[in-house]
Structures are given as C-alpha cells and as structure tokens.
Amino acid sequence: MRMRARDMQPVAPAPWITPKPLRDCTVAIVSTAGLHRRTDRPFNVGAIDYRLIPGDADFGDLVVSHISTNFDRSAYQEDPNIWFPLDRLREMAADGEIGGVSGWHYSFMGAQPNHEALSKAGEEVGRLLASGEVDVALMVPV
Amino acid sequence: MLQNAVEPTIEDYPIEAPVESGSREWSCPVSFAVTEDESISGRLLAEINLMAPWSAETRAARGRTLFGVTGAGPNQVEQVAKALGEIADDGNVNDLPAGDISWQFEMPLLIRHLVDDLRTFYHEAVAAQPGDNTPNHKALNDWIFSSTALGDGIQAIARHLTLAGDGASLMTRGLLVPEGYLAGGGSAFPTPAEIEKNTKA
Numbered sequence: 001m002r003m004r005a006r007d008m009q010p011v012a013p014a015p016w017i018t019p020k021p022l023r024d025c026t027v028a029i030v031s032t033a034g035l036h037r038r039t040d041r042p043f044n045v046g047a048i049d050y051r052l053i054p055g056d057a058d059f060g061d062l063v064v065s066h067i068s069t070n071f072d073r074s075a076y077q078e079d080p081n082i083w084f085p086l087d088r089l090r091e092m093a094a095d096g097e098i099g100g101v102s103g104w105h106y107s108f109m110g111a112q113p114n115h116e117a118l119s120k121a122g123e124e125v126g127r128l129l130a131s132g133e134v135d136v137a138l139m140v141p142v
Numbered sequence: 143m144l145q146n147a148v149e150p151t152i153e154d155y156p157i158e159a160p161v162e163s164g165s166r167e168w169s170c171p172v173s174f175a176v177t178e179d180e181s182i183s184g185r186l187l188a189e190i191n192l193m194a195p196w197s198a199e200t201r202a203a204r205g206r207t208l209f210g211v212t213g214a215g216p217n218q219v220e221q222v223a224k225a226l227g228e229i230a231d232d233g234n235v236n237d238l239p240a241g242d243i244s245w246q247f248e249m250p251l252l253i254r255h256l257v258d259d260l261r262t263f264y265h266e267a268v269a270a271q272p273g274d275n276t277p278n279h280k281a282l283n284d285w286i287f288s289s290t291a292l293g294d295g296i297q298a299i300a301r302h303l304t305l306a307g308d309g310a311s312l313m314t315r316g317l318l319v320p321e322g323y324l325a326g327g328g329s330a331f332p333t334p335a336e337i338e339k340n341t342k343a
Contacts, residue, residue: 013150016148016149016150018147018148019147038210041246042211042246042247042255044247044251045251045313045317058206059206060205060206060207062208063208063210063211064208064211064258065211065246065255067254067317068317069254069257069258069317069318069319069320070320070321072278072279073208073258073261073262073265074265074269074276074278074279074282076208077204077208077262077265077266077269078204078269078276
C-alpha cells in the first residue's frame, strides 16, 4: 500500500470559497470507514462506489465491511461517533453551533490503493451534497 | 477556524485528545481450557457459549451490536462460529458454508468477515468486564491469538489459504491476520514469490 501511495498523483488545491458562518451551515459526514446499513450491499475489496446513510440513522442499523484487519474496531463498537459523529452533529445543531445536519451522509471503503479510480464517485457525491444544500462536508478518514 | 480562514488552512485543534482509555491490563483475565484432541469447531462453540451472557450484557447496555456484516442476524453467533470452525477443521476455503444464513460475500472473502463478526462478539464479551481497565487493541489481539480457539482457527485457516495458493486466497490470508500475528512470523499478505508464482500461472 505504501509503495502504491508513493505513485499517487498529488491533488491540487481547489479554489478557495469563504464559507458561511458555521451556525448557518448544513453539515454532512463523508466517511471512509466502510460503514453501511445492514440492508445495503456490503463493500468489496477495492470498492470505489459509496453508500448513503440517512441523517436519522440508528447506529444499531449500521455495520462495517471495511477490509483492513489492522485497525481497531473496539472503539467504534463502544462509541460509533468515533468514526461517524452523527450524535455530536445533532447536539451541535440543537445548540445552534451549526445550522443543521444533512438528511444524507456518504460512506466509502477506505484502504484505497488508487485514488484516481474514485474520481467519478467523488464527483457524484459532490453533486449530491450540493443538491442537498450541504455547506460543509466533515471528512472522516479511517 | 472556519469563521476566519481566507485560504486552505490546517490548524491543530486546541483541545488535547483524551488519553487512550484502553489498557494492556485486564480487570479479569479470560482464559479457556484447551484439550489437544478437540476440534476448532468444538472449542469455538464452547467459547461462544461461555461468553454469550457477557456479550448479551454489553449489547443490552449499548442497545446495539456491530455483529452481522456477514449477513447473519444478531442472534446467529453460533452459526457463524460453526461456519468458521468447519472451515478451520476441514480446510474447504472454496464453498460457502451450509446453513440458512444468506451470506453477503463470496468465498474466500467471506472468511474475512466471519472472523470480523466473531471478533465483534469476543470484544463485546470482554467489554462486559467490571472496572475501567478495558483492554486496548493490542491486548485484544494478544489475547485472541494466544488464548482462544478463534485465534487458533484463524491460524489454521491461514495455512489452508496458503495451500490453496490462488491470488484471492492469499489476499484473504493477508486480510485475516493482523500484522505481527501470523504464526511463524512475517506478514500474512502474499510474499513476492507467491505473487510471482500466481502471475506466471
């Protein structure tokens, strides 16, 4: 994986957009923990697609098909907010720190050897975030 | 930070992350009697039955479980253990295990997730220990690979996958055993010689 990472193309910075105040922003989570609903198709090795997780998801309805055996799942088992901080966002929205929580969140498989292969899915999620009037994407790499 | 930034910015978060809550110490070390002539299946089912009340306690306290990525229902732990035990004992890494579970993966990749589901169950059981000394990731790996039928089953299946020798089996072996825990040492991922052999085949 490290050898493949060495060959990856650097990602150029995107044009800067001054954001709205956080208290006016709708926030969505984009995770690479391989999370999905129990009823969804699980991720396979090297999957470059994504799954949608509804904003009213119950953690009991989510499972993880991330392929790596080397990262610690015990913390997530204890508190799913470690990888998918939905409760924290709901609290921040209730306290007025953010404007709201998106109706949909997005999950990818981590441990990706080829970032370029994710371009299509990434752009698609970008369009979905925009159409959902999401202002801030909280990226949670796992 | 977002309120003030005028360009891409990376800043340290001003609040220190909490010290790791887990520990290498156990409040109540868990060990199982091993009988040399007993199958992995038999030992695995015995461990599952012993730990079931603890796992149930954790599930009740949390109100959820992460168990079930294989397609098994939350209460089908025994079936998952039976499936993994039979693969370890019989060495069949090609055919889906029998039973009424609608498996969500093909073989041999399913093995990877059978292990994950069982690890979830074991972790849940350990989490029911009294006190604050929850074992950390390293301590859990040490325990599973030195003291449990699950660890012995994983090592047995790793050997079966090596014998199978095809690319999918060798990659599954790499995804099965954490770095540093393969019996005999080294990484479980395919060696350069194994990759070359498969490339030529």
